[in-house]
Amino acid sequence: MSELRHLINITDLSVEEIDHLIAVADDIIAHPEAYWDACAHKKLATLFFEPSTRTRLSFTAAMMELGGNVLGFDQAASSSTSKGESVSDTIVMACCYADIVAMRHPKEGAPFVGARHSTVPIINAGDGGHFHPTQTLTDLLTIHRKKGDFKGLTIGLCGDLKFGRTVHSLIEAMIRYEDIHFVMISPEELDLPSYIKEQLNKAGVDWREVSSLEEALPELDVLYMTRVQKERFFNEEDYIRLKDSFILNRAMLSTAKDDMIVMHPLPRVNEIAIDVDDDPRATYFYQALMGKYIRMALILFLLGIK
Amino acid sequence: MNLDGVTTGTVLDHIQAGKGWEIYNLLKLDKEECTVAIIQRVDSTKYGKKDIIKIDGDTDIDLDILGYFDTRITVNKIRDGVLEKKVKLKLPERLVGVLECRNPRCITSVEKGIPHEFRLADREKKRYRCLYCDTVYKEKK
Numbered sequence: 001m002s003e004l005r006h007l008i009n010i011t012d013l014s015v016e017e018i019d020h021l022i023a024v025a026d027d028i029i030a031h032p033e034a035y036w037d038a039c040a041h042k043k044l045a046t047l048f049f050e051p052s053t054r055t056r057l058s059f060t061a062a063m064m065e066l067g068g069n070v071l072g073f074d075q076a077a078s079s080s081t082s083k084g085e086s087v088s089d090t091i092v093m094a095c096c097y098a099d100i101v102a103m104r105h106p107k108e109g110a111p112f113v114g115a116r117h118s119t120v121p122i123i124n125a126g127d128g129g130h131f132h133p134t135q136t137l138t139d140l141l142t143i144h145r146k147k148g149d150f151k152g153l154t155i156g157l158c159g160d161l162k163f164g165r166t167v168h169s170l171i172e173a174m175i176r177y178e179d180i181h182f183v184m185i186s187p188e189e190l191d192l193p194s195y196i197k198e199q200l201n202k203a204g205v206d207w208r209e210v211s212s213l214e215e216a217l218p219e220l221d222v223l224y225m226t227r228v229q230k231e232r233f234f235n236e237e238d239y240i241r242l243k244d245s246f247i248l249n250r251a252m253l254s255t256a257k258d259d260m261i262v263m264h265p266l267p268r269v270n271e272i273a274i275d276v277d278d279d280p281r282a283t284y285f286y287q288a289l290m291g292k293y294i295r296m297a298l299i300l301f302l303l304g305i306k
Numbered sequence: 307m308n309l310d311g312v313t314t315g316t317v318l319d320h321i322q323a324g325k326g327w328e329i330y331n332l333l334k335l336d337k338e339e340c341t342v343a344i345i346q347r348v349d350s351t352k353y354g355k356k357d358i359i360k361i362d363g364d365t366d367i368d369l370d371i372l373g374y375f376d377t378r379i380t381v382n383k384i385r386d387g388v389l390e391k392k393v394k395l396k397l398p399e400r401l402v403g404v405l406e407c408r409n410p411r412c413i414t415s416v417e418k419g420i421p422h423e424f425r426l427a428d429r430e431k432k433r434y435r436c437l438y439c440d441t442v443y444k445e446k447k
């Protein structure tokens with residue numbers, strides 16, 4: 001029997017394993033019919049203790065396209081959590097019914113607690129402002145398919161870099177590749193946490209901070225936009241003051257490279273104007289599609305299905 | 307001072323002056339059956355003044371807690387009145403049930419029955435991070 005694996009943080013996967021997942025996702029895109037029954041009679045439990053659209057739908061679609069079944073809940077109110085059940089008890093229960101679990105929880109570290117009590121693979125589908133490794137896998141697949149390679153890329157990360165878990169995970173993943181450059185674009189109040197800055201410095205990555213999107217745009221190969229998330233603020237005044245800090249519109253793209261790609265983990269509020277959608281550089285909906293394929297590859301990997 | 311008074315047991319030497327009681331409480335020595343003596347503000351060539359704790363009897367001292375508190379403390383193990391070994395303390399890689407995560411977003415703030423755990427993130431800066439949420443532990447001022 002193969003070793004039980006979980007995905008809590010993107011660094012739980014080696015670079016070689018990530019490359020393998022990207023290769024499998026590429027193969028699924030090229031030959032979807034070859035995977036239609038790969039997870040027949042297997043069940044995925046989606047335990048979503050806080051609302052999500054894309055992540056839950058893409059996990060559901062991924063398992064369905066692999067021929068498996070899906071069960072679960074999409075908010076804490078519809079689970080026994082509302083009756084005071086602990087995360088560990090919920091997971092032990094889920095293990096009785098499912099072969100693999102995708103879990104989202106507003107508290108940081110909840111999937112880690114789940115993994116400690118689980119007999120089936122646990123996938124962290126987002127834990128508060130902490131980690132979101134399957135979004136990172138989605139981002140890596142998107143960049144890889146659009147750019148062919150990671151080497152030499154200059155990536156601009158824009159918006160909420162403080163609470164933006166997608167940004168933190170993407171940085172952690174990409175610093176393990178060679179010759180990556182980052183430009184951090186955020187208001188001072190929402191800049192990167194110190195531990196991520198430490199990681200960047202420790203890895204010897206070339207990075208800098210700027211306070212204007214216009215300044216960074218011409219040099220970027222990838223622009224990764226993020227939403228200033230209301231749910232991460234304790235104080236509404238701070239949210240209102242910062243929510244419109246960085247907005248990308250089509251006119252601004254005139255100074256960007258022709259082959260730059262604009263990414264966003266979605267949902268967007270108003271940080272990318274609608275007029276950007278028709279620009280060939282807009283990649284965020286394609287990115288959402290890639291989320292399904294990489295999750296298919298991940299489910300196969302964690303279930304040990306070749 | 308010498309090690310008189312301890313036949314078989316442990317002498318914690320070079321405790322920062324005035325911290326003896328804190329260490330006593332931290333190690334929960336009040337729960338031990340054996341004889342314990344705290345000697346305060348002893349002259350020390352190394353530190354000027356120091357505290358010493360003598361524990362007469364076989365006790366398992368939590369070296370992780372002690373190492374986290376102060377790596378300069380010397381742990382002398384005594385057997386039959388003779389110094390058996392000196393233990394050099396170091397910062398532990400993991401701390402379980404010693405520090406408490408204060409991040410209100412951390413799962414430890416709501417999930418009952420899970421131990422607060424920290425991992426050593428930076429030995430030089432004595433920085434510990436919560437194993438669950440990665441928040442750096444900060445001492446209360």
